[in-house]
Amino acid sequence: MSIDQPARTFRIGQIVPSSNTTMETEIPAMLRRMEAGGGTRFTFHSSRMRMKRVTKDELVAMDRDSDRCALELSDARVDVVGYACLVAIMSMGHGYHRESQQRLHRRTVENGAPTPVVTSAGALVDGLRALGAKKIALIAPYMKPLTQVVVDYIEAEGVEVLDRVALEIEDNLAVGARDPLALIDIYRRLNLANCDALVLSACVQMPSLEAIAIVEKSVGIPVLSSAVATTFRMLEELDLPTAVPAAGALLSGAYSSRPARAADAAA
CATH class of the missing domain: 3.40.50.12500 (Rossmann fold)
Structure with missing residues (x-):
């Protein structure tokens, strides 16, 4: 990277359960490995939904908070939002990740800050x-x-x-x-x-x-x-290479989800 070309900075937003301590550790760890190559920088921003025990009732109650979280993160004009609770989405019924992603994206649009939304389930x-x-x-x-x-x-x-x-x-x-x-x-x-x-x-x-x-x-x-899959999809939404050292095949840079998602949307 030339001294005249400052690194581009991306703001990573995460919607996390209040008791989650891992997504704000593992996703930054993977993206920091990308930063080592130069040219790209990341900052990390979270909004929390209350949840202490992984039970059906707490997951349903927690999911209701996700709209508020999407609004809060869009206030910060993040570049992508990740909903970091796989089982909360999956417990809401088959295919719910599509509904959740679309609804939360609409919240960001309504807030004047259209932002792509990725769920860990999707x-x-x-x-x-x-x-x-x-x-x-x-x-x-x-x-x-x-x-x-x-x-x-x-x-x-x-x-x-x-x-x-x-x-x-x-x-x-x-x-x-x-x-x-x-x-x-x-x-x-x-x-x-x-x-x-x-x-x-x-x-x-x-x-x-x-x-x-x-x-x-x-x-x-x-x-x-x-977490690896969520990082993969965030990088795709940011149009960045999906290559992170020592994070498995999916983050080798050799794969893309775009053809499968396009076929899914057309179905």
Whole structure:
């Protein structure tokens, strides 16, 4: 980068559950790796929705706050908004990520600051499609009934979940406090035969970034997380390269979700 060409700065907005401690850690960590290449800088801005326990009732109540959060972030004129709670979206019914993204985008338009909106639920679906994954396995921290909700949602989008591990942790702070490297042992409980990809964390609160590249090298198939997929889609919306070091195949720069999303919109 020339001394006469200052780095371009992008404002990253996130709508996060009040007890989430991971998305404001992992997404900045990935984007800071991009900054090391020069030419691009990021600032990070959040608005919070109240949620302490990962239960259906708290998730529904929390989602009602997302409109307020989108307005607050658009006041700051962020360049993209990420809704950082996968299971809140998926628990609202199949395909709800499309409705949520459109509604929250309308809030920003009404506020005079049109902003693209990405949901972690939609990002995971888009990321799997970009990889061409038809059959997957996943790890989730949720109780078994909510994990089944996630499985059903993904399968309704045309991706078969061949195996899953549910860690059954209801306290969201406890989820965020987990050691990401523990996933290196946990994934071995899964049968990965015939899987096209492994979702190492189907939850944006469960840390996994440090384990992604390690597990991917071991299993020989793409390994991703909800946070990785959200970063991928944010970068696409910003028209930036989707290449982040040591963050798995989806962020290798080799994939695009645009063809699949265009086909989805036309359907």
